[in-house]
Each structure stands twice: as structure tokens, then as C-alpha cells.
Amino acid sequence: MPELGALEVLLAVARGGSLNAAAREVGVSQQAVSARISSMEAQTGVPLVTRSARGSALTPAGVVVVEWASRLLDVAGELDAGLAALRQDRRTRLRVSASLTIAEHLLPGWLVSLQAAARQRAQAGPEVVLTAANSDTVIEQVRRDQADVGFVEGPQAPRDLRSRVVGRDALTLVVRHDHPWTRRRRPVAAQELAATALVSREPGSGTRDALVAALRAALGPGAVLTPPAMALSTTTAVRAAVLAGAGPAVLSELAVADDIAGHRLRRVPLDGLDLHRELRAIWRGPSRPPAGAVRDLIAHIALRERPA
Amino acid sequence: MPELGALEVLLAVARGGSLNAAAREVGVSQQAVSARISSMEAQTGVPLVTRSARGSALTPAGVVVVEWASRLLDVAGELDAGLAALRQDRRTRLRVSASLTIAEHLLPGWLVSLQAAARQRAQAGPEVVLTAANSDTVIEQVRRDQADVGFVEGPQAPRDLRSRVVGRDALTLVVRHDHPWTRRRRPVAAQELAATALVSREPGSGTRDALVAALRAALGPGAVLTPPAMALSTTTAVRAAVLAGAGPAVLSELAVADDIAGHRLRRVPLDGLDLHRELRAIWRGPSRPPAGAVRDLIAHIALRERPA
DNA sequence: GCCGGTCACAAGGTCGCCTTGTACCCCTGC
DNA sequence: GCAGGGGTACAAGGCGACCTTGTGACCGGC
Numbered sequence: 001m002p003e004l005g006a007l008e009v010l011l012a013v014a015r016g017g018s019l020n021a022a023a024r025e026v027g028v029s030q031q032a033v034s035a036r037i038s039s040m041e042a043q044t045g046v047p048l049v050t051r052s053a054r055g056s057a058l059t060p061a062g063v064v065v066v067e068w069a070s071r072l073l074d075v076a077g078e079l080d081a082g083l084a085a086l087r088q089d090r091r092t093r094l095r096v097s098a099s100l101t102i103a104e105h106l107l108p109g110w111l112v113s114l115q116a117a118a119r120q121r122a123q124a125g126p127e128v129v130l131t132a133a134n135s136d137t138v139i140e141q142v143r144r145d146q147a148d149v150g151f152v153e154g155p156q157a158p159r160d161l162r163s164r165v166v167g168r169d170a171l172t173l174v175v176r177h178d179h180p181w182t183r184r185r186r187p188v189a190a191q192e193l194a195a196t197a198l199v200s201r202e203p204g205s206g207t208r209d210a211l212v213a214a215l216r217a218a219l220g221p222g223a224v225l226t227p228p229a230m231a232l233s234t235t236t237a238v239r240a241a242v243l244a245g246a247g248p249a250v251l252s253e254l255a256v257a258d259d260i261a262g263h264r265l266r267r268v269p270l271d272g273l274d275l276h277r278e279l280r281a282i283w284r285g286p287s288r289p290p291a292g293a294v295r296d297l298i299a300h301i302a303l304r305e306r307p308a
Numbered sequence: 309m310p311e312l313g314a315l316e317v318l319l320a321v322a323r324g325g326s327l328n329a330a331a332r333e334v335g336v337s338q339q340a341v342s343a344r345i346s347s348m349e350a351q352t353g354v355p356l357v358t359r360s361a362r363g364s365a366l367t368p369a370g371v372v373v374v375e376w377a378s379r380l381l382d383v384a385g386e387l388d389a390g391l392a393a394l395r396q397d398r399r400t401r402l403r404v405s406a407s408l409t410i411a412e413h414l415l416p417g418w419l420v421s422l423q424a425a426a427r428q429r430a431q432a433g434p435e436v437v438l439t440a441a442n443s444d445t446v447i448e449q450v451r452r453d454q455a456d457v458g459f460v461e462g463p464q465a466p467r468d469l470r471s472r473v474v475g476r477d478a479l480t481l482v483v484r485h486d487h488p489w490t491r492r493r494r495p496v497a498a499q500e501l502a503a504t505a506l507v508s509r510e511p512g513s514g515t516r517d518a519l520v521a522a523l524r525a526a527l528g529p530g531a532v533l534t535p536p537a538m539a540l541s542t543t544t545a546v547r548a549a550v551l552a553g554a555g556p557a558v559l560s561e562l563a564v565a566d567d568i569a570g571h572r573l574r575r576v577p578l579d580g581l582d583l584h585r586e587l588r589a590i591w592r593g594p595s596r597p598p599a600g601a602v603r604d605l606i607a608h609i610a611l612r613e614r615p616a
Numbered sequence: 617g618c619c620g621g622t623c624a625c626a627a628g629g630t631c632g633c634c635t636t637g638t639a640c641c642c643c644t645g646c
Numbered sequence: 647g648c649a650g651g652g653g654t655a656c657a658a659g660g661c662g663a664c665c666t667t668g669t670g671a672c673c674g675g676c
Contacts, residue, residue: 001388003311014544020653032634034654039632045395053642053653061394063542064440067412068387070544071566075383079376080309086369087353104375113571132372234371236322236378258379263421263612304571328622340665342623347663361622361673 004076006040007069009033010048014066018055078108085111085130093127094293097147099206100235101169102279103132105254107151110301117300126293135206142282149294150282153252154206163280164298167305171210171275174256174265175248187269190218199241199249200228207235211250214273239265250275279305312384314348315377317341318356322374326363386416393419393438401435402601405455407514408543409477410587411440413562415459418609425608434601443514450590457602458590461560462514471588472606475613479518479583482564482573483556495577498526507549507557508536515543519558522581547573558583587613 012022013033023030034051041048048062058066085096085107098107111128118125131141135152142150142161150161157163173188175181181188194215201208208231216223229247232238235255242249243264259265281298320330321341331338342359349356356370366374393404393415406415419436426433439449443460450458450469458469465471481496483489489496502523509516516539524531537555540546543563550557551572567573589606 001312001384002391004309015548018653028633029635030654031636031656035633044391046391051654053640055653060440063544064408064411065387065391065394067542067544068390068416072380072383072387074566074570075380076309079373079380082376083310083352083354083373086372100372103372108376109570116572132368234375236371236375240323258382262382262417264424326622336664337666338623339625339667343664359623361671363622 002040002043004073006036007073009036010040010062010069011066011073013037013049013056014058014062017057019049019051078112081111081115082108082130085128086132088129093129094149094297095129095131095147096149096151096297097131097133097138097141098151099135099138099153100132101153101207101252101254102151103130104235105252105257106167106279106305110297110304113304114297114300126297128297134204136204139282142284145284148283149297151279152206152282153279154210154277157280157282161282161284162286163282164302165278166281166298166302167279169277169279170253171207171214171250171277172253172256173248173250173268173270174242174260175268176242176245177263177266179248179266181248181268182266184268187271190215190270190272193250193270193273194219194223194225197226197229197247199238199246200231201235201238202231202233207250207252210275210277214275217274218272310348310351312381314344315381317344318348318370318377319374319381321345321357321364322366322370325365327357327359386420389419389423390416390438393436394440396437401437402457402605403437403439403455404457404459404605405439405441405446405449406459407443407446407461408440409461409515409560409562410459411438412543413560413565414475414587418605418612421612422605422608434605436605442512444512447590450592453592456591457605459587460514460590461587462518462585465588465590469590469592470594471590472610473586474589474606474610475587477585477587478561479515479522479558479585480561480564481556481558481576481578482550482568483576484550484553485571485574487556487574489556489576490574492576495579498523498578498580501558501578501581502527502531502533505534505537505555507546507554508539509543509546510539510541515558515560518583518585522583525582526580 009022009026012025013019016022016025019033019037020030023033026033037049046061046065047059048065049056050059082103096107107130114128115125131138131147133141135154138147138150138152139158139161141147143158151166153169173193200211212225215225230241232241235251238249238251239256239259241247243259248268256265256267260267281301283294283298317330317334320333321327324330324333327341327345328338331341334341345357352373354369354373355367356373357364358367390411404415415438422436423433439446439455441449443462446455446458446460447466447469449455451466459474461477481501508519520533523533538549540549543559546557546559547564547567549555551567556576564573564575568575589609591602591606
């Protein structure tokens, strides 16, 4: 498996059309670029570049690999932006606190496009410092002025804080690809779901609370809900349990989109339950977001997520 | 930026709950795991793991990073599967030839899920050898028995070959986020598109041919089509040109989905043009796919893509 | 109180990658 | 015809990252 750095060099060669141009772009010597490409070709067993005395061009296989690598580096850039935001050592400019679901699945993309937008205006983007926690903690941090802005999901916008909807999410019922429910023709009813032992998050999690609230709304406050088959503290653990065959789960669509696209999990239609929820930015103080970085951030995100 | 190997180690720690378990899983010494995690924490400036005498657990930041890393490694796995398929040195078991669009955007996912499905049955998956070329070349290779199965897009299923639809694609008009067309209220009509100088692929490309065919179908065979602003030989180059402000382009939705999600490009609605096209598996010989690997592959892909 | 499990510290070896210096090739223009 | 600029290849040497082995300390269960 080639390293990310080697792939970046390959992309630079593709862009520049020569090893030399790539070397200048990356900031190393021409020989280093040549050696890295060679070692990558040896490692993968695939010829990627044809070298000639008047430049280097990609082979047909190289064109395809560049496309794949470009996707990979995009995702790597999101991770990098996220890590930069988690780094606490700098003087904080903009303290963001976000629920786990939002931090895991949306924030990296927001950060990347925020920086890209800033770069386009030839400005430096804000230095974002991120804290990820559960929804209650996020609200508490905003209240105590430990965060300039928070992002939470769910309808419970606290009254003492201001908020703005910046996107939507929905919970969805998922099972492993070989679960009997994948062969159902009818959607699962609320009553049936309540009678099923699910793999669930721990009590207090926003995802679990939202499901319970929706079930009680559909079946009445006195409805008997089957206790979970197991309660785990992270989405990743829940997903792993479902993949191990522990049973169905109800998770955010954001969390399972990749697994559904990769056909590791399957979505099962539900009937009679409203599991949509709004994603909100929350902040303290006056009813409009304060001028400056906080307002810019919220406006940027709302613009990003609205058309989607 | 942490290396992929380091992220794999981190995921192993998250799964196993201890450095030692991760070391066994990855196949290195416990000290190596400890050092790698430490160096990663130093590199990123983010504490990821809390170590204790009875195991190691992720910090809150670590949980989020693990989720991000997991996405990254999924994409890396697709690249790896693709590279393995491009490697020609093995004895070929199953020779696949695919059009550029399919090879770039769909095949890695197919390969990963094919191997996963095989592993689940405790079998070794087929050794796929991939050739990526334009549609005409793919068809020619299947005809000459240089490929066991081909994948092409577009309606032109050659009559002397057998085929089966395994998915759908559509071309879409895209512009840079700051292009005037992003502020239009009405869709762009076929006539208007024909009068626009687009950034385009080279003549002979399936994408370009499909657009021309759709325009002629809408406007009549004698319609005057404005020549492209520029003609480039890869989708990547076209995308780069659009991002550089060279003008609008018509590209496969598969090719621009990431850019649209990342808000680098914007889709512009079209009116009066049918730009859908079918993705087909093609093969030689009898009307049913021959038994064995070719049939398994086609069935697997059709099952994957149908519900989407 | 022993034992299995966990993690940390230290020393030494290997290997990958980068740099510098040099040589060759191709095309262009005078 | 020949110089010059841009391109790539080969070779030697240095630095640093990573891994291994050996050893010590801490925690909890039987």
C-alpha cells in the first residue's frame, strides 16, 4: 500500500507533466521524486508513469490510479483539518463544540470548505478549536462560555440559548445484509420495532433518546419498550456489533451512509415513525449571531447544507 | 499528517482495547505500537489514548479521530483493491476491461465487496485483472478475447456481444460555485447548452459522444453545436479546467459527486435533454454469462447496484 | 502471594528517503 | 553545427523513522 506522501507526489507529476515540475511543487529534489515514483511502481507492480527526455506522462493505469488517489487525498485532507481543529495548543480563535454525530460526519467537510473559501478570498481562515462531546455537554459548554458556538442534533433547542437550523438528519433502521428483514416486503411498524431487542447507544445518548421519544410519540407514553440487546458507548461499536450479527440498530443516516453504500449494512423501511431531526447551531447572547467568525461560520454551513 | 499505517494501529487499539492486543493483531511488538501511538500524538498534538495498567482506552478526541480514520482507511482499501487488480504479473483468473468512468468510480467498490463476499463464504475471491480504456477499446478487447468481461456505459451495446445492464449513470451540467449560472432560476435549455462553449473531453470519448447524441436528439440532426472551449483527455483535467474557471462542463454524475458534495462544483439543472445512460456488462459467446467467475461477478454487481 | 496481563524505558540494528554531484538525452534557436 | 535549457538516470553518503529485544513496574484475580 503506497503512502499518502507518495500519492501526493504522483498527483504533482500528473499535474505538472514532469518529474522536475513535481519536485519543485512538492519542494524536494528531482531525484527524490523519481525514486519515489519508482519505488511506488515497484511496490504496487503497476507502471504508472512513462518517462522521456521531454517530460513524463501517466500510463493508462496511472490515470486511473491518480483518480483513485485524488479521492483518497480528499478524505485525508478532511482528517487533517479535523486533527488541526482538535489541537488545543494554539490560542483559540473560535471554539466549536459539537455532538459526536456532527463532529464525526459533518465537521471535517465544513472545515475544509471553510478554509477553501477563506483561501479564495486570500484570507486566512479562522483557527477553529473543536471539542466533541454528547449533546448535553455541548449545551453546557456553550452556556458556560467554554465554546463560542455549538452544534447539536435533535429538537431540544434550549430556551436560554439562541439557535439556527443548519441542516437535517434522520435516524434509520439498519441490519446486516443477511438479516431476515432484508427480505421483508412491508416496512417495520413502530409496534414491531418497540418489541425488538436492538443494539443501542448508552442511555443519555442523543441518538437513543430520539428513538425512544419517537416510539413514545407513536405508541403512547405508557408503551412498553423492549430493552436493548446491548448498549455501547460509540457509534463505531454499535456498527461493529451489527456487523457481527448482534441484531438490528437505529442509527443516524450520516453514520451509516458509507456502510450502506458499501453494502455492508442494509436499510429497512420503517412505518409510522418520524425520525427526522434538525441540526442546529447554538450560541449564547443576542438573538443574532454575533458579528465575526461565529456568524461567518454559521452562514457558511447553512449555505453548504441547505441545497443538499 | 499521520501515515495510514499509524491509523491502522490506532484502529486496532480501539478494537482490541489494549496496546498489546493491537500489537498481536497488527503483528508487531507491544513497544512498537506504544511508540507509534505516542509519535502520532506528538505529531498531531492531540491525545488519543489513555493508557492504564489494565488496558488502553480512547480519549473523547480519539473516538472522533478513529471514526475519521476509519473512513479514510475504507477509501484506502478501495485504492488497494484497484491496484491489486491493475497488477498484471499474476496468472490471470478473470480479465476485466472497463471504461474509464466505471474503472475510476465504481470498480474499486465492486472489488472490495466482491472480496468481502468471498471471504464471508470462506473462499478466496477471484483474482481480477483490470484494464481501463475507452469504451471502444473495451469492446474490442472483449471481441478479441483479451478480456473475459467488459464494462461500458452508453446505449451502444454491440450486437455481436451479449450484455446485461448492471447500473445507471447520468451526465450532468456543472459549473464552478461562482459561475453566473448558479444564480439562475430556470433550467438551461438544450438550445442554450448547444450555444455554449463547454470544457469537454476529446473526440471519441463516450462522455462527449453521449452529450452530442443527446443534443442532436433534442435539436435535430442538423443542429449547429458550438465547438468546445477546450478538449482534454481525462475527466480529471476537465474538472481542473472547470475549477480554474474555464467554463461549464458536462460530466458523469459519478465523476463529480465528490466535488458537488464538497461544494467545489455546482450542478445546473437541464431541460429537454435525456442524459441518462445504462452501465452494461458485456461478454462474448452464449447468451447467458458463462458459469463461474464471470457470472458470479456480474450477478454480484447487479445485486449491488440495483437497489441504489 | 503468585501469576497473567498491562504498559514504559533503553539500546541497537535496519531500511527508507532525501540530498548532492555527475552524466546523458532531446529539442530549440542562433 | 553547436550551445543552452529542460528533462531524466545513476551513485554515494547521511539522517531519521521504525522495529526488536531485554528489562522493570504496576494492577487485579485466584
